[in-house]
Amino acid sequence: MLNELEHFPNHPLKTSTSxxxxxxxxxxxxxxxxxxxxxxxxxxxxxxxxxxxxxxNCGKRLFAWMMATCxxxxxxxxxxxxxxxxxxxxxxxxxxxxxxxPNLSYYPHDIHWIGIEPxxxxxxxxxxxxxxxxxxxxxxxxxxxxxxxxxxxxxxxxSTLVLCSVPDLPRTLQEILRxxxxxxxxxxxxxxxxxxxTWLRKIQSGIRPIWQVIGDGxxxxxxxxxxxxxxxxxxxxxxxxxxxxxxxxxxxxxxxTKKAAS
Ligand SMILES: C[S@@+](CC[C@H](N)C(=O)[O-])C[C@H]1O[C@@H](n2cnc3c(N)ncnc32)[C@H](O)[C@@H]1O
Numbered sequence: 001m002l003n004e005l006e007h008f009p010n011h012p013l014k015t016s017t018s019x020x021x022x023x024x025x026x027x028x029x030x031x032x033x034x035x036x037x038x039x040x041x042x043x044x045x046x047x048x049x050x051x052x053x054x055x056x057n058c059g060k061r062l063f064a065w066m067m068a069t070c071x072x073x074x075x076x077x078x079x080x081x082x083x084x085x086x087x088x089x090x091x092x093x094x095x096x097x098x099x100x101x102p103n104l105s106y107y108p109h110d111i112h113w114i115g116i117e118p119x120x121x122x123x124x125x126x127x128x129x130x131x132x133x134x135x136x137x138x139x140x141x142x143x144x145x146x147x148x149x150x151x152x153x154x155x156x157x158x159s160t161l162v163l164c165s166v167p168d169l170p171r172t173l174q175e176i177l178r179x180x181x182x183x184x185x186x187x188x189x190x191x192x193x194x195x196x197x198t199w200l201r202k203i204q205s206g207i208r209p210i211w212q213v214i215g216d217g218x219x220x221x222x223x224x225x226x227x228x229x230x231x232x233x234x235x236x237x238x239x240x241x242x243x244x245x246x247x248x249x250x251x252x253x254x255x256x257t258k259k260a261a262s
Contacts, residue, residue, distance in 0.1 A: 004119035015176065063216055068100035073104050077244050078189065080105055080161075081253045085187050088248040091155035094179065096172070097162035101129035104137075114154075114211040115139045116147060149179040156180075160189045163227075164218045164248075173231035183260035191248035192240075193221040204247060211247070218248075225252050234259040 014055065086106040095103065098115040100122055107113060117123065120141055130137045142148050144159075145168050157176050166172045176186050194200035204221035211220050228236050238254025 011210060061121045064100070064119055064125060067122055068125040071102060074243065074245060078253075079253075081189065081241070085189060085253060085255075086158070088222075089156055093156045094147070094149060094154045094159040096147075096176075097159065097165065098126060098139075099161075100125040103158060103160060104129050104133055104135055107135060109135060112138050114149070116142045118143050118145060145175060147175045147179050151178055152181050154179045154181060155184050157184070157186045158188075159186070161191065163188065163190045163224045164192075164220070164222050165216055169215060169222065169227050170231070171223070173227060177232055177258055180258040182258060184252065184258045186256040186258075187254075188228070188238070188256070189251065189253040190224050191220070191245075191251045192224045193245070194250050200226075200250070207247065220248050228256055231256070233257055 011206075082103065083106065086103065089108055089111050091111065092114065093107070093111045094116065095112045096116050098104075098117050101115075103111075104126075115126065115137060117126065117139065118141060123139055123141075126139060127137070130139075140148055144162065144166050157180060163169060163172065180186065194204055201221060208220055211218060225238065225240075233256040236254065236256040238252045240250065240252050242249045243251045
């Protein structure tokens with residue numbers, strides 16, 4: 001039927017078919033947007049009050065499932081960088097926003113791993129991954145802006161693709177500095193804003209309002225590198241690279257170190 005209509009560009013049936021298609025696409029996008037907004041709100045509501053409505057958790061469940069199933073190609077692309085980044089872990093290691101646990105396979109078994117993850121629906125995926133690897137983990141619900149850890153108590157903090165999503169980046173970095181031991185290290189792999197004036201930067205900024213809704217609060221044009229440099233670490237060393245993903249391809253990987261005790 002559609003093939004026949006291709007010969008008649010102005011056929012009324014063709015116009016109504018394409019309008020129907022556009023309407024369906026709009027309805028699907030709208031539904032996805034609503035789910036994502038619910039997810040974002042619920043993540044923070046959950047920390048203050050018990051979950052009541054099963055519908056209100058649909059978005060969170062969907063995002064948890066997406067995190068657990070859709071990141072294989074990206075993980076393969078960054079595997080070597082992660083191998084190098086996580087090569088020297090010991091003692092207390094705290095990971096913010098660990099998601100479904102793509103970093104767990106890099107960790108030695110003799111560390112004490114604490115995970116702070118606000119989305120409770122991702123916890124079972126992460127626990128399953130830890131069981132598969134035979135790792136014992138200490139997984140908590142919370143946010144990076146208020147870490148449940150003593151001052152100067154953690155040897156290493158890990159963050160991969162999380163600083164783009166935290167609602168308050170400066171506060172998160174101050175919390176990281178507070179709980180790290182003197183001389184402790186913050187290991188990060190994050191996507192960042194493209195350079196000012198580039199087409200990609202314009203796209204990142206233009207798409208931001210929609211991206212934040214569908215991406216759980218993610219800022220595609222966040223200047224995370226500069227925020228790290230001015231946060232108060234003694235040293236911040238990182239490399240920039242391009243990941244094989246659209247929009248958020250500019251990424252940084254590196255280590256920020258807290259000043260050692262004098
Ligand atoms: C894009 S996912 C990355 C997950 C995982 N780190 C990875 O590399 O695949 C972002 C993660 O940050 C978490 N997150 C969002 N806001 C957060 C906050 N304020 N504090 C801690 N984690 C947060 C999300 O729940 C999610 O697990």
